[in-house]
């Protein structure tokens with residue numbers, strides 16, 4: 125594989141974004157109390173350059189980087205690609221790299237690890253020494269972890285998990301967070317630690333390289349440290365924690381080490397969520413005791429501000445969920461031509477293009493999609509044929525409104541696994557993560573005669589001979605029209 129020149133850490137990424145105009149340096153003082161959050165939110169809603177806030181009120185020497193991956197341009201930069209790359213090009217690169225040989229991480233000496241430049245232990249441990257932002261007005265507290273990885277090791281299998289599970293500061297030595305029961309950490313807690321009354325060692329890494337953050341969010345079966353290596357083409361540098369046996373990315377800006385407590389819970393939330401709502405009420409949730417904090421000089425805290433589209437959670441999760449589903453369906457031999465999840469669906473609607481070669485193919489796709497580990501994150505699957513451009517919402521919407529038979533094409537799946545964050549779910553179903561899902565089958569039935577029963581599409585591309593299309597296209601401006609973008 126050709127050498128990849130992706131930014132190796134958060135600082136190289138920020139520099140690359142500033143150079144291409146995809147980040148702005150904000151030198152005037154910004155308040156951690158709402159102002160920084162409001163800037164990041166507005167950036168997400170306008171699709172603007174990412175704010176690099178270099179001067180934070182009350183916290184000299186620290187900075188913030190907001191909305192790291194909320195545009196496809198910044199996603200391309202994170203992968204070392206041309207910022208103008210198209211989504212299908214970025215997707216093809218992700219598939220190529222994640223189908224390559226795994227690249228094992230390396231453990232380096234702690235003296236060479238930037239994240240050890242400052243070490244707080246014992247009585248010095250205090251989260252309020254970090255510029256923890258109040259992300260949204262009305263949040264239940266200041267959130268330490270919004271764009272980060274919570275690192276744990278499976279107690280029996282020994283494999284490492286990096287997951288992005290939000291973490292609120294409860295006090296200087298305690299955090300609480302939402303960990304879904306179907307997530308890797310949720311399963312380790314409910315299957316092992318909680319029934320035994322044992323604490324689970326954790327480390328939170330903030331200010332990761334963008335590809336480490338991408339790996340932490342990706343619903344891939346590949347362990348995240350290896351996945352990160354495959355995405356960046358280089359082994360991830362890890363370093364041992366101060367107070368437990370875990371290893372953390374050595375180039376991260378801030379590391380928080382500690383223990384998830386089995387027998388003590390504090391409240392968490394509410395918090396502005398990726399659905400664009402505040403759905404989960406304040407409740408007693410997973411509680412993290414903090415034993416050590418280490419950080420780089422002039423550390424930069426990364427902030428994601430979730431809300432209405434489009435934030436990096438929506439963009440990145442829709443990107444990786446779509447591509448992981450494409451891999452799964454292809455591994456089952458289904459003639460899929462593409463999978464796309466529009467980020468503005470707040471990763472709720474999966475659009476699958478397929479060659480409709482046999483009966484029941486849409487149902488087979490929906491059953492695999494909803495039945496997989498990816499399933500709880502979306503509740504709608506729409507299946508269209510290979511003639512429909514899945515990236516073109518006008519075409520998809522036209523197929524949906526004209527080919528999905530209300531009686532035969534809509535199939536509801538009941539009592540599935542959902543998340544506590546679905547705004548449309550009943551309060552009871554949210555509480556127990558009970559879901560329901562729906563398939564919109566927009567394929568012409570296989571038993572319809574292709575010539576007589578299947579209606580033909582009436583469009584410029586489908587109706588006119590190629591020579592007429594070329595003539596009209598090439599003469600467009602001569603006719604007096606504006607050039608087509």
Ligand SMILES: Cc1cc2nc3c(=O)[nH]c(=O)nc-3n(C[C@H](O)[C@H](O)[C@H](O)COP(=O)(O)O)c2cc1C
Pocket residue numbers: 270271285286287288289290291301302303304306307308309310340341342343428430436437438440441
């Ligand atoms: C910004 C952001 C915040 C997230 N917050 C949470 C969270 O609070 N709890 C959770 O269970 N998943 C959350 N997720 C989704 C997980 O990070 C994601 O499912 C990840 O792949 C971990 O999954 P796994 O534990 O199944 O490997 C979040 C994702 C993003 C992008």
